[in-house]
Amino acid sequence: MNSTTNQRLAQLICNIADDVLRDLYVRGKYRDVILPMTVLRRLDSVLAASKTNVVSTKKTLDAAQIVNQDAALRQAAGQDFYNTSPFTMKDLRAASTQMQLRQNFEAYLDGFSPNVQEILENFEFRNQIPRLTKADALGTLLEKFLDPTLDLSPAALDNHGMGSVFEELVRHFNEENNEEAGEHWTPRDVVKLMTRLMFEPIADTIPDGTYLLYDGAMGTGGMLTVAEDTLAELTKGRQITTHLYGQEINAETFAIAKADLILKGEGRAADNIKGGPEFSTLSNDAFAGREFDFMLSNPPYGKSWKTDQERMGGAKKITDPRFVVEHDGDSEFSLVTRSSDGQMLFLANLLAKMKQRTAVGSRIAEIHNGSSLFTGDAGQGESNIRRYVFENDLVEAIVALPLKLFYNTGIATYIWVLSNRKEERRKGKVQLIDATKWFTPLRKNLGERNCELSSADINKILKTFHAFDEADPEVSKVFDNADFGYYKVVVERPLRLTDASPARVYKPAEIKVLKETSNRADDATPVIKRLHKPGTAPDPLHGLFETVVDGKMRVVEYERDTELSDTEEIPLIEHAGEYANGIEAFLRRKVLPYAPDAWIDPSKTKIGYEVSFTRHFYKPAPMRSLDEIRADIRALEVETEDLLSEIVG
Incomplete structure (x- = not known):
């Protein structure tokens, strides 16, 4: 299954939206229907072979009055999900009226396993059924998804291919909805760079074993899946097993992330994804006390976390060990930032989850905007977080990315690369890389995004990172940790x-x-x-x-x-x-x-x-010659005389 075929299938699904939903939804809301329907069609196809066995097992369990049925039903389905209703999606076509179709469809949805129910609830898909029924569109929608030309069955599309189709749909709808895409969708070229920065330094030496990957602001989950693929690619031929963990507060993007994993055949990994409005990473850590080998995130920038702060007792009463730590003899060293911007607390969350007792330790790649480099006065939370990471020698590099690389913002962004197992040559040092000029323009802007990181651009950045020198001081400089302190x-x-x-x-x-x-x-x-x-x-x-x-x-x-x-x-x-x-x-x-x-x-x-890229990579503009200045003055004099003549004349 190649990318062209995946894109063709994704386009067929997008065409369904245009055919059925055009007069019913605004374009930005098509995904509210199309994404959950795509998930349902795939799950329905996967479960078709075991449908009879699942229904029979359900009857047996009910007759025996067994309450905890999930494990047995998963086993009956041969999958990490199931549907106990008497219907398949094809059966729903037999309904004679719209009302009967709605009732049967809702019974069909109710039959899915709890993990699928969580996806449907966070998509709020049941809220769409009355509108679809009233417009006589539900039956048409089902017919379109059951069309033989749109074959989402396992025989036509393996799990990886299905995941690629779903990600293509998510990308399509995010780009159409570019005003909010950047909040939940990090461009894949940026993620690829992040994962390579995180894995490549140890790719040749990482021992066989099981590794845990975590994203505390996972959005649609793309970072985790790309990280998993990158690690597998870099360690090909070795016995490397990965488990994914993530947390996301936005209900829809959490549903997308969980659905994506289930569609890829990673139902067990989907169980390790926590999300929804009640699962704010800052005030409700779903993985408290757990440590991870590799972590990456793109937290929200400039977003107030006042609600979380109040849930935690107020700024002065926060005792969460992620944000109040021991450092430099102070047992209550506060990493609590101002309530107006909580992005650096996501970094503190990752720091608290670093493994301390393994050979590999933990590696982190996290995106921040420029304010994380310098906001916060000495003794305040932002500065204390920087102090903590520099004085504990955790920062390997900070990479300045090109402007206008994200969908909904043109501001400066930076990748922070951290490790608690630095190689010898990096100990006590921090590398700053100015990669702002390494990009490839897009032929057509996608919201604010007007450029991308090509493979060549990414390779340049990685080459500079691995070199760890100042051969070209215009793009790479190496400092002692203390150089940033005052x-x-x-x-x-x-x-x-x-x-x-x-x-x-x-x-x-x-x-x-x-x-x-x-x-x-x-x-x-x-x-x-x-x-x-x-x-x-x-x-x-x-x-x-x-x-x-x-x-x-x-x-x-x-x-x-x-x-x-x-x-x-x-x-x-x-x-x-x-x-x-x-x-x-x-x-x-x-x-x-x-x-x-x-x-x-x-x-x-x-x-x-604080870290000042501007100061360290400042390039003074060349002084203009006196002849150029004289010429400009003469031109202004002539222009002024002409204007005066027009006025007087």
């Missing part, structure tokens, strides 16, 4: 008031009155708020100054001027030189020459991390 320090200045006395210590209430009655001035006396015990060492860098109080040299602390408080971001790699650390060196070089009375409050110092 200290955020608070720089304080003393409150200087004209009526302040240099020889007394003020209480908080007195300072408040003094502020109201006195004026600030750069040459005024600083206000003393605390006097330290004799013997305390002065430390002007941290706010401990020496001054004369009551005729004696004492160590004091000054009241800070809130209007002069400022922050500085100091690179973690700042050279200390002759000083105690990089923070002191930076302050003495960049701050104290201009504000000699400044100090820092160590209790407010935080560590942050």
Whole structure:
């Protein structure tokens, strides 16, 4: 079964939509009927041979009053699904009226196994039956799907071929519905790149065994199936078994994903797919405590997770061990991001599911938009997630993708590649790859999508990734993990008031009155708020100054001027030189020459991390020559004179 035949069958099914549904549904809603009907027709064909056995087994089980019948009925069907109704799809044609057809069709649907029921419920397919019946279209629809030219039986189409036909239909309807396709459908070229980035570094050394693949924002499930195919292709000839796991909150896309696996003959894998509105990955982890070998996702960008946050008790009360972890001596290191965008929490979810005690460990490939590189201040959730992955040496590479690669957005996107079993040469390092110029234009735009990654483009990116060097610094650069980190320090200045006395210590209430009655001035006396015990060492860098109080040299602390408080971001790699650390060196070089009375409050110092592709791959535009500038000025002068002549004339 080749791709041309699959596309022909998919086109025949699309033609049914045009023939039967044109005046009944808007084009964007055709899939509400066509996708579940395609699933039903295939399942009906697969179950035809065992129909009698299933019905007989059902009668026997009922007579014996056996409640848990699922396993026995699956065995009777010889499949991971079954239908216990007395009807096949062909039998439904015998109905004499539309009402009888509807009743028989609903009884036929009710006979399917629980896993198929879940698909139908999430497709909300039963909601379409009244409309189809009223328009006298249900019978026509059945006749079209039963036409011999549309043969979806196992004899004509194996499971892989059927899966390909279904995926072609999903692709077709997503591209027609491009305003929302990007939310649930990652282009296959992007997925292919992600899976190769995830598998290729270890493809030659991965041992025989069973491996678990997981996607926590699985959409229609394409990432998992492409990942499974890619791993099989790269490890051909070895004993590699895979099991797929996924979670998806959108009901329709979950139904598509589950149906796709069942159509491919992977009914057991379909049982490991959890979804629907009650299955939000962030607030209802369906696989809590489970670890996976390979994980990939394309989480939603810029989408509020406030509802999830409230379900978890509110931002300050979240205790989920995926999002509150132990790091750098802090047992409650928070990875909780702002409620306006939860995309990085999907990365935290994957991090929590990495295997720690196997030779292969875990590998991750996840897509993010640009905000995940830099949003969030030091100490906030987004920055803490970046800090966690860099300080634990988990990031292998970040790849900048071409713009307008997705259906419903033209924003910049990036693939993060992570591993907790880095090869030796990558340890302590991170590779940034600018692949924004490697793409192939589409002949026709698909929504926002105007380009794709050809095989040649993907190979270029993979070649650069595997090289792990800076042979071409315009597209690849290698950094130490610490290069992305910084200290955020608070720089304080003393409150200087004209009526302040240099020889007394003020209480908080007195300072408040003094502020109201006195004026600030750069040459005024600083206000003393605390006097330290004799013997305390002065430390002007941290706010401990020496001054004369009551005729004696004492160590004091000054009241800070809130209007002069400022922050500085100091690179973690700042050279200390002759000083105690990089923070002191930076302050003495960049701050104290201009504000000699400044100090820092160590209790407010935080560590942050951010990645700036723009800075690292900045290409300055060449300066224009003076001759070019003069020519432009002369042209403007001539144009102005002509306009003036027209106005005056």
